[in-house]
Each structure stands twice: as C-alpha cells, then as structure tokens.
Amino acid sequence: MTVLTRSNPSKAPAPTAQPLSSRYHAFLSGDYTTARQWLAEQFAKASAMADDLPDTPDQLQAWSARHAAQVAAEHAAYLAQRREGAPRRYFANRAHALWFLQQVAPTKVVDGAWLHGALRHWQDPRYHGLIRTYLEELGDGDPHCNHVLIYQRLLGRLGCLEGLPLEDERYLQGAVQLALGSCVEWFLPEIIGYNLGYEQPPLHLLITTHELAELGIDGHYFQLHVTIDNAASGHSSKAIQAVQQLCPAQDAEVFYRRVRHGYRLNDLGTDTPTLISTFDLEAQLLAALERKRVFGQFMHADRCRLQQRTVNQWLSEPSALPGFLQALVAQGWIKRGQNPADSRWWSLIDGPGAPMFGVFNAYEKQLWHDWIAGDWQSTVRRVPPGSWEAALHQQPNGEQRHEVIDIETLIERMAGNQHALPQGLAATRAYLRATGLGEEGPH
Ligand SMILES: [Fe+2]
Ligand SMILES: [Fe+2]
Incomplete structure (x- = not known):
C-alpha cells in the first residue's frame, strides 16, 4: 500500500470548497493546515490522468533528450515560419502579452516553491540537486538573480503591479506549488515528479521569449529559464538525477508510480498556449x-x-x-x-x-x-532580453553582521515567497554559509 492511499483515507473529510485564491493566500501567509489533505485530493485526480513518462526511471535521460530535440525542431520550424512572414503565434499585440504576464503572476511569484521542503535535507547528498535547483530559483540570495524578484520587477516596469482580478483557476498551480513545498515528509516522490515535469523547458517558453522581445517587453525572466532549466546540465537534468538517486531499492515501482502522479499535477488546469489563446482584447x-x-x-x-x-x-x-x-x-x-x-x-x-x-x-x-x-502597426523597439535587468545588476553587500540564527529559522524565512524579501534574501545567503552548499565560481 502506498503512502498516497494512506494519505487519502475514505473517512477523510469531503473535498473542501474553499476558493483556490484564498487557499493560495493562506499558504503564502504560512498557514498550511489544509495542504496535505488538499494535495491528496489533487493526486486522486492525477491518478486518472495520462502522461508521457517512460515505463522506468532508467529511460528518463533518453526521454528528456527526445523531448528537448522535439522542442528544438518545433522551435526551428516556428522561427522559419516567422522569417517567411507568419504573424506572431501567441501575442496579437502588446496588451495581449501584458494580460498574459498578469494571468500567470500567481504561479511566477512562487517560482520554485515546491522544493522548499528539500532544504531540511541538506545533510543528505541525494537531495543536493533539488536544493541547488531551489537555491538557484532564489538567486542564492542575490536580489538581482532571485526569480520571484525578477518577475515582480518585470511587472513593476510594465505598470502591472496592482494586478488584475483573476479567475480562481489562475491560483491553482501556485497553490499546488506552495502545498508541495510544505509536505515533503509525506509526498517526496510526488514532489520529485512535479519537479521533473516543471523543469523540462517547453516550446511555449521559447516562443514567449521571442515574442515578448518583439513587443518591446524585456523577456529576461523567460530567457533565463531557457538556459537555467536546460536538459544537459540544468534543472531538468538535476530533476532526473533526483528521481534516480532518491528511488528506494525496495518498492521502486511504488515510488515511480507516485513520481508519475506528481508529474501529472503539472497538467492540472489550463495549459499555457490555451490560456494565451483565450485573450479577447x-x-x-x-x-x-x-x-x-x-x-x-x-x-x-x-x-x-x-x-x-x-x-x-x-x-x-x-x-x-x-x-x-x-x-x-x-x-x-x-x-x-x-x-x-x-x-x-x-x-x-x-x-x-x-x-x-x-x-x-x-x-x-x-x-x-x-x-x-487595430491593424495599424507601431514600430516597436526590439529589446534584447535582460537589458533592463543588466542595468540593475549590483552585487549584494557583503554581510556586515552575521546574526546567529538557527537553521530551522533560516529555512522558514525561505518559504513561499518570503525569500524574495530582504530578510529572506539574507536568510538564503546565511543558509548557503551554514550548509556549505553555495556554488563557487571559476577562479
Ligand atoms: Fe525559476
Ligand atoms: Fe528551474
């Protein structure tokens, strides 16, 4: 019997009707009391869904390489179409792109949250790939590189900080990510599976990056994910290593089935190209x-x-x-x-x-x-990705004062999107020092 079935017993309370937005905000504020039960409900849905994962974990490398090659071929075809004069595939105009950036904001501003629970396992090398992925989402505590902050700055530059009223479903993936981050002791295989799905760079990321630049919007956030999630050595390959390293010798099949359920959670809700296509100016x-x-x-x-x-x-x-x-x-x-x-x-x-x-x-x-x-075209200045971000670049000041804080407190300060606040950025840097998990640059 798997933990999955144990965590979703038949006498469990009926699924709650709490709106996703309020659940999301409760999680963000650190109230995870409903997270485990709610996730069990999501996994029950996922168990009936299909996926494209290979039959066994040892085939994941080849599966990921095939996926990357297919995305590259489709991207090349897209670029060829565009060179031949095809219109943008996603964004009819700039308003469409700004609308999209706001629709996905609840997910983007908790980027990486599903991996928060891995931080506690810093003494176990099998977790180091997941922890490194999480720390890179946090920019290792450098405000210039913290993915959440990069997205928030992007929205700010575009005048979209106050946020649109969004449909409740827009909070689904963000709520899933926050809940996963708080439930590592129950749902480790599912978290590994979710991470595996989230970190495979999709075609829509490449097209979005291209079309945002064309519309004069700094696509640094998206460009960054093309490189950092790459299948050769980036988050995508670390995600596969995590499946293999954390797979128990016994019950490997049960483990991998649960990895699949987590992987499928990526498909809950509306996929990105469909969401983009629903825009009505x-x-x-x-x-x-x-x-x-x-x-x-x-x-x-x-x-x-x-x-x-x-x-x-x-x-x-x-x-x-x-x-x-x-x-x-x-x-x-x-x-x-x-x-x-x-x-x-x-x-x-x-x-x-x-x-x-x-x-x-x-x-x-x-x-x-x-x-x-309408069809009148303004001449939009094409923006090289990262041009605004580069101007902002500034190394964080060396920590003047090393406050002595226990590691549990540091980890708490790195949860949800707390890590994007000054105290969370400092906690991230202190965590790196305390655990020795920082990455050294070339010297
Ligand atoms: Fe990220
Ligand atoms: Fe990533």
Missing part, C-alpha cells in the same frame, strides 16, 4: 472600463456629452459600455485602425498633462492603444 477593455465605471460615473461634468448623453449617464450601467465605445468612434473621438496619437480620446488619457492622467494604468492604456490601433 475588446472584452478586456470593457472589463477595465467596468472596473472604472463605479468610480467614474459621478466624476464627470454634465457638459461632457457624447451623442446626447452625459458621460455620467453612459457610465451609470454596465450594459451601456459597449455603446459608449461605439459612441466614441461615431463622434470621431477615436479613429480606429490608425496611430492612437491621431485620436482625441488618446490625448485625454495619455501623458502627464492629459486631463484624465492616472485614470488608466499602463496595462489599461495598452488595451486602449491596441483597440484603437
């Missing part, structure tokens, strides 16, 4: 307007009229918003299919001297921009 613009409507409906003077109705009247009910957009076009305030700068409406919302300065955030202005521009 006009629907997002209307949703942004609806968020403003409640505040804006009493803010306009009655002389602000559009087609016989005051702006306050237009904003008085959600059903009027599509008509409001049409009225802006009919009145000539918006000229679709042209440079937005030619539209009077744009001059009202964009620029520090605009009468409506600050009403729409950077993402919302991008929605307006792209809705107005």
Whole structure:
C-alpha cells in the first residue's frame, strides 16, 4: 500500500470548497493546515490522468533528450515560419502579452516553491540537486538573480503591479506549488515528479521569449529559464538525477508510480498556449472600463456629452459600455485602425498633462492603444532580453553582521515567497554559509 492511499483515507473529510485564491493566500501567509489533505485530493485526480513518462526511471535521460530535440525542431520550424512572414503565434499585440504576464503572476511569484521542503535535507547528498535547483530559483540570495524578484520587477516596469482580478483557476498551480513545498515528509516522490515535469523547458517558453522581445517587453525572466532549466546540465537534468538517486531499492515501482502522479499535477488546469489563446482584447477593455465605471460615473461634468448623453449617464450601467465605445468612434473621438496619437480620446488619457492622467494604468492604456490601433502597426523597439535587468545588476553587500540564527529559522524565512524579501534574501545567503552548499565560481 502506498503512502498516497494512506494519505487519502475514505473517512477523510469531503473535498473542501474553499476558493483556490484564498487557499493560495493562506499558504503564502504560512498557514498550511489544509495542504496535505488538499494535495491528496489533487493526486486522486492525477491518478486518472495520462502522461508521457517512460515505463522506468532508467529511460528518463533518453526521454528528456527526445523531448528537448522535439522542442528544438518545433522551435526551428516556428522561427522559419516567422522569417517567411507568419504573424506572431501567441501575442496579437502588446496588451495581449501584458494580460498574459498578469494571468500567470500567481504561479511566477512562487517560482520554485515546491522544493522548499528539500532544504531540511541538506545533510543528505541525494537531495543536493533539488536544493541547488531551489537555491538557484532564489538567486542564492542575490536580489538581482532571485526569480520571484525578477518577475515582480518585470511587472513593476510594465505598470502591472496592482494586478488584475483573476479567475480562481489562475491560483491553482501556485497553490499546488506552495502545498508541495510544505509536505515533503509525506509526498517526496510526488514532489520529485512535479519537479521533473516543471523543469523540462517547453516550446511555449521559447516562443514567449521571442515574442515578448518583439513587443518591446524585456523577456529576461523567460530567457533565463531557457538556459537555467536546460536538459544537459540544468534543472531538468538535476530533476532526473533526483528521481534516480532518491528511488528506494525496495518498492521502486511504488515510488515511480507516485513520481508519475506528481508529474501529472503539472497538467492540472489550463495549459499555457490555451490560456494565451483565450485573450479577447475588446472584452478586456470593457472589463477595465467596468472596473472604472463605479468610480467614474459621478466624476464627470454634465457638459461632457457624447451623442446626447452625459458621460455620467453612459457610465451609470454596465450594459451601456459597449455603446459608449461605439459612441466614441461615431463622434470621431477615436479613429480606429490608425496611430492612437491621431485620436482625441488618446490625448485625454495619455501623458502627464492629459486631463484624465492616472485614470488608466499602463496595462489599461495598452488595451486602449491596441483597440484603437487595430491593424495599424507601431514600430516597436526590439529589446534584447535582460537589458533592463543588466542595468540593475549590483552585487549584494557583503554581510556586515552575521546574526546567529538557527537553521530551522533560516529555512522558514525561505518559504513561499518570503525569500524574495530582504530578510529572506539574507536568510538564503546565511543558509548557503551554514550548509556549505553555495556554488563557487571559476577562479
Ligand atoms: Fe525559476
Ligand atoms: Fe528551474
């Protein structure tokens, strides 16, 4: 009998209906009381799913090499299509990309969290590959290299810090990752399996990196994962080593079955290309307007009229918003299919001297921009990945004061995304010193 079945006994409470977002936030705040039971429910779902793993762990290297070769071939085909003039495959416009970056933010800002529990096993060399992977997600405590911070800085530069209201499912993978990180003593094989799936660089990562740069968005976060997760020596190969090193001599089959269940958790929820394809520019613009409507409906003077109705009247009910957009076009305030700068409406919302300065955030202005521009193409400056990040690069100051803190406390400070705060970054560096698990550079 496996721990999996033991951890999901028939007399266990029925699955709870707690929204994923509140579960995610509870985990982030360090409350993991429901994590084990909830994960057992997710594994029960995963046990009925299919996967593409080989039959035995000794075939994983060949499986990973095949996967990498296939991704490389599909990427080459994508690049060839683009050279022949095919449009971008994922992002129709910049607003689409900004929308996507916000949709996946709950997952990206807990990058690596599923491996947190491995930190306690620093005295066991079989865990060192997983621990090294986790420490690299944390940038070894260097704020410039911490993946969570890199993503948060990216959102900040793009004016997307406040975050969009998201569908509950957007919190699923982040909640899975946080829960796994807190349950290593029960679900080690599943964590190893989840890690194996997450660390295989997918095709969508390569396409996303390419198209973000094309849209003038710094794709450093994505570019970084193309290299750091590589199958030859990166996180992907460490993930395979972990399966092989931590597989017990007895019950190897049970172990590998549980690895599969963990691997399949990567497929819970909507996959990235499907998520990207659900973007609807006009629907997002209307949703942004609806968020403003409640505040804006009493803010306009009655002389602000559009087609016989005051702006306050237009904003008085959600059903009027599509008509409001049409009225802006009919009145000539918006000229679709042209440079937005030619539209009077744009001059009202964009620029520090605009009468409506600050009403729409950077993402919302991008929605307006792209809705107005339509097929009119602006010349976007292509950005080499990491150009902004390189400018930020600065070595952390040498630790002036070595506070004596026990290792358990250090590990606690590296959980969830606490490691991206100053105290967590310092704890990561102290953990490296205490365990001797830091990596030396060439000398
Ligand atoms: Fe990462
Ligand atoms: Fe990774």
